[in-house]
Amino acid sequence: MGKAPSKSTSRASCVGPKALPLPIFDKLRDRRVILASASPRRKEIFATSDFYPEIVPSTFAEDLPHSRFQGRLADYPIATGAEKAMEVYERLVKDNEYDPPDLVISADTVVIFPPEKDTAEGGQFHGEISEVLEKPINKDEQARSLSLMAGRQCEVITGVSIVYPTIEAPGFKVQSISASTLVQFYDNSDETIRAYVDSGEGIDRAGGFAIQGLGGVLIEKIDGDYNNCVGFPSAAFWRWISELDADGVFDEAWRE
Amino acid sequence: MGKAPSKSTSRASCVGPKALPLPIFDKLRDRRVILASASPRRKEIFATSDFYPEIVPSTFAEDLPHSRFQGRLADYPIATGAEKAMEVYERLVKDNEYDPPDLVISADTVVIFPPEKDTAEGGQFHGEISEVLEKPINKDEQARSLSLMAGRQCEVITGVSIVYPTIEAPGFKVQSISASTLVQFYDNSDETIRAYVDSGEGIDRAGGFAIQGLGGVLIEKIDGDYNNCVGFPSAAFWRWISELDADGVFDEAWRE
Numbered sequence: 287m288g289k290a291p292s293k294s295t296s297r298a299s300c301v302g303p304k305a306l307p308l309p310i311f312d313k314l315r316d317r318r319v320i321l322a323s324a325s326p327r328r329k330e331i332f333a334t335s336d337f338y339p340e341i342v343p344s345t346f347a348e349d350l351p352h353s354r355f356q357g358r359l360a361d362y363p364i365a366t367g368a369e370k371a372m373e374v375y376e377r378l379v380k381d382n383e384y385d386p387p388d389l390v391i392s393a394d395t396v397v398i399f400p401p402e403k404d405t406a407e408g409g410q411f412h413g414e415i416s417e418v419l420e421k422p423i424n425k426d427e428q429a430r431s432l433s434l435m436a437g438r439q440c441e442v443i444t445g446v447s448i449v450y451p452t453i454e455a456p457g458f459k460v461q462s463i464s465a466s467t468l469v470q471f472y473d474n475s476d477e478t479i480r481a482y483v484d485s486g487e488g489i490d491r492a493g494g495f496a497i498q499g500l501g502g503v504l505i506e507k508i509d510g511d512y513n514n515c516v517g518f519p520s521a522a523f524w525r526w527i528s529e530l531d532a533d534g535v536f537d538e539a540w541r542e
Numbered sequence: 543m544g545k546a547p548s549k550s551t552s553r554a555s556c557v558g559p560k561a562l563p564l565p566i567f568d569k570l571r572d573r574r575v576i577l578a579s580a581s582p583r584r585k586e587i588f589a590t591s592d593f594y595p596e597i598v599p600s601t602f603a604e605d606l607p608h609s610r611f612q613g614r615l616a617d618y619p620i621a622t623g624a625e626k627a628m629e630v631y632e633r634l635v636k637d638n639e640y641d642p643p644d645l646v647i648s649a650d651t652v653v654i655f656p657p658e659k660d661t662a663e664g665g666q667f668h669g670e671i672s673e674v675l676e677k678p679i680n681k682d683e684q685a686r687s688l689s690l691m692a693g694r695q696c697e698v699i700t701g702v703s704i705v706y707p708t709i710e711a712p713g714f715k716v717q718s719i720s721a722s723t724l725v726q727f728y729d730n731s732d733e734t735i736r737a738y739v740d741s742g743e744g745i746d747r748a749g750g751f752a753i754q755g756l757g758g759v760l761i762e763k764i765d766g767d768y769n770n771c772v773g774f775p776s777a778a779f780w781r782w783i784s785e786l787d788a789d790g791v792f793d794e795a796w797r798e
Contacts, residue, residue: 304741304756305756306734306737306738306741306756306759307737307740307741308733308734308737334754334755334756334758335756335758335759336756467763472777472781477564478562478564481562481563481564482562484563485560485562485563497768498590499590500560500561500562500590500591500592502590502591502769502776502777503562503591503776503777503780503781504777505767505777506767506777506778507723507765507766507767508764508765508766508767508768509763509764509765510763510764511761511762511763511764512753512764512768513758520758520759521728521758521759521760521761521762522762524759525728525759
């Protein structure tokens with residue numbers, strides 16, 4: 287026997303009073319929206335839109351082999367993000383079939399060096415191989431990674447997936463987008479890099495830096511969306527789900 | 543008769559414990575550094591470097607005629623910023639000649655549309671004239687400005703000036719830099735623009751938008767430094783004054 291049905295009206299709205307008066311926010315106001323990520327940065331980015339999803343971190347291991355994505359590394363964070371969103375959606379439905387999520391949002395951010403456009407045939411650094419940079423394993427590895435990138439660009443890609451309920455099996459649908467931002471580093475000296483590494487920041491970040499923190503001084507410019515570098519391409523996301531909504535994609539999922 | 547000398551040792555350090563261990567922060571630790579700006583955003587940007595200058599807003603009217611800078615509008619915020627820094631430096635020296643500032647920092651941010659590179663001969667929009675966009679005078683003007691920029695770029699330029707003491711007349715020296723960031727707007731619909739204008743945000747900002755707030759959803763990407771759009775080109779600034787310091791520019795000013 288299932289648990290007693292939850293009343294959706296007892297839930298605080300995920301849309302704050304200062305959110306833009308756009309159709310998508312009216313639609314989501316009384317919906318159960320989940321962010322499948324423990325990242326405080328993603329939560330903050332949503333808060334700048336006055337949007338407050340429920341936080342349910344995924345337990346997906348995030349261990350897809352990079353080799354499967356060679357030559358199209360941008361697909362790697364999409365694949366990881368989709369797994370995270372599905373894991374959370376299925377778990378929540380199992381926990382309480384009477385209160386399924388209306389929308390689960392996940393994101394996965396990776397740093398690629400050199401940018402794939404530069405290593406593909408004809409690219410600026412043709413002959414090099416683009417790699418996904420993980421969190422550095424220690425300070426020496428962090429310094430090595432930042433030295434490699436000094437005076438050059440890396441590519442920050444966030445894959446975003448959404449899961450929403452459908453009537454047909456398996457009972458949900460997944461859709462994904464990704465966004466890419468190029469980050470140009472200053473030709474940072476070893477002294478500056480060592481100073482940054484010694485600050486302790488960045489050791490827990492892919493690529494070994496945080497643009498929004500002390501690491502900002504290492505970076506000359508970006509080409510792309512800033513929030514995407516921090517961890518979530520907010521503007522592209524809202525545009526995307528507004529379009530999906532206008533196309534009627536959520537009509538079945540969000541029917542009263 | 544002058545006031546009793548202030549003891550510089552009674553002042554809290556402007557450099558926080560988490561600041562990067564760079565030579566410039568060691569030099570500034572016990573200095574009197576003034577930020578000649580009331581902008582809470584600039585204060586926040588300095589705080590991300592764990593740096594906390596004294597805040598002394600300028601009383602300079604900021605009414606230099608734009609016409610004086612036609613064809614080189616980027617010089618306009620530099621000129622305004624320099625006036626602000628000098629006004630504050632001279633006022634503080636007059637207030638207490640025994641505790642002159644060691645460094646006054648000012649900044650002025652303007653929005654130029656279309657970007658000057660696009661209207662100069664050969665530019666993409668040759669034939670149009672670049673203008674400095676002021677704070678909109680009302681919501682209709684704000685909507686008009688955002689509609690003009692929809693699907694196009696504007697240029698955000700911050701001029702930064704520093705003033706520091708010298709022995710020779712007039713007793714101080716001014717130096718300036720500026721930084722430019724291109725902001726690409728989505729082809730925002732009238733509905734989206736009206737929703738943004740109705741939110742009340744941006745009415746007090748040059749160009750009528752705030753990239754770090756709700757206005758972020760209007761913007762597809764930037765090319766340049768994000769903090770510069772918000773109001774202060776932090777990374778370029780620290781690099782610049784580190785270089786000035788390495789060149790010995792402050793040796794006389796900051797002598798013990």
